[in-house]
Amino acid sequence: MKKKKILKHIIIAVSVLSAIMAGMFAVMPDKLVYCEQLCKYKLGSFQLKEAREDELDLKTADAESMKISGELMLVNRAHPLPTDYVPALDEYKNSGVIMSAFSVDSYAELSKDISDHTGEKLYVMSSYRDASEQQKIFEAEGSSTAMPALCSEHETGLAQDLYFQSYSGSAINKCSAGRYLTSHAAEHGFILRYPPMSEEVTGVGYEPWHFRYVGAPHAEIITENGLTLEEYIDGLEYGKFYVYGEYIISRQNGNTLTIPDGYRISVSADNCGGHIITAKR
Ligand SMILES: [Zn+2]
Numbered sequence: 309m310k311k312k313k314i315l316k317h318i319i320i321a322v323s324v325l326s327a328i329m330a331g332m333f334a335v336m337p338d339k340l341v342y343c344e345q346l347c348k349y350k351l352g353s354f355q356l357k358e359a360r361e362d363e364l365d366l367k368t369a370d371a372e373s374m375k376i377s378g379e380l381m382l383v384n385r386a387h388p389l390p391t392d393y394v395p396a397l398d399e400y401k402n403s404g405v406i407m408s409a410f411s412v413d414s415y416a417e418l419s420k421d422i423s424d425h426t427g428e429k430l431y432v433m434s435s436y437r438d439a440s441e442q443q444k445i446f447e448a449e450g451s452s453t454a455m456p457a458l459c460s461e462h463e464t465g466l467a468q469d470l471y472f473q474s475y476s477g478s479a480i481n482k483c484s485a486g487r488y489l490t491s492h493a494a495e496h497g498f499i500l501r502y503p504p505m506s507e508e509v510t511g512v513g514y515e516p517w518h519f520r521y522v523g524a525p526h527a528e529i530i531t532e533n534g535l536t537l538e539e540y541i542d543g544l545e546y547g548k549f550y551v552y553g554e555y556i557i558s559r560q561n562g563n564t565l566t567i568p569d570g571y572r573i574s575v576s577a578d579n580c581g582g583h584i585i586t587a588k589r
Pocket residue numbers: 462467468469518
């Protein structure tokens with residue numbers, strides 16, 4: 309009789325322990341991917357494979373005659389926006405949220421991906437701000453937390469401060485949807501703009517809620533290598549052609565651009581006086 313009772317207790321204890329372990333492992337995969345991602349951010353460099361120029365059918369094009377986008381503009385205190393800068397803006401799905409016309413479709417995909425996989429709805433706390441709005445925030449919050457007018461990438465509409473219903477700000481990654489966002493944003497062209505351990509480079513502390521659109525394949529390269537946008541743009545040497553999958557990437561100075569023929573070309577200003585060419589086969 310006594311033996312039976314002990315056995316019953318052992319079975320209950322094992323069942324409870326198994327249930328706890330199963331619960332732990334159920335939440336671990338997304339935590340692991342997310343932690344792995346965050347650990348990649350360190351002050352470092354990266355190397356992209358260079359393309360052989362003799363294998364590219366190169367031709368020249370006048371930048372002024374081309375449609376120039378802005379998703380790779382570097383905007384910070386050292387690289388303020390031009391005073392006459394006018395962003396291309398769009399409204400996200402009649403929501404009243406104004407964001408960059410270059411990122412609105414990709415943002416819709418990111419939002420759908422998150423709700424399909426986690427059941428959580430992604431919300432925008434703050435997206436586009438004009439210079440006077442930015443200046444007001446700067447004056448109210450001070451230079452340690454806010455950028456002065458023309459130095460915030462919110463003025464491009466390419467940056468979004470995101471949140472979930474119960475998790476926002478520095479707590480955003482306490483929910484699995486937040487960790488999903490951090491781990492999958494790059495697949496939709498977005499980067500964690502102010503990663504941990506990068507304040508020395510970006511001038512801004514870790515902001516797990518602030519995501520910035522840079523497009524493909526740049527978001528993937530930046531995220532895979534644990535880079536900041538500063539490190540990535542700085543690492544692209546002027547005049548060189550890099551290969552990444554089906555893409556050729558080249559950062560160039562001046563208004564006469566050299567582009568590979570037979571590719572789908574998009575050109576973004578870098579806000580450092582040059583252009584970044586993204587060519588897709
Ligand atoms: Zn922000």
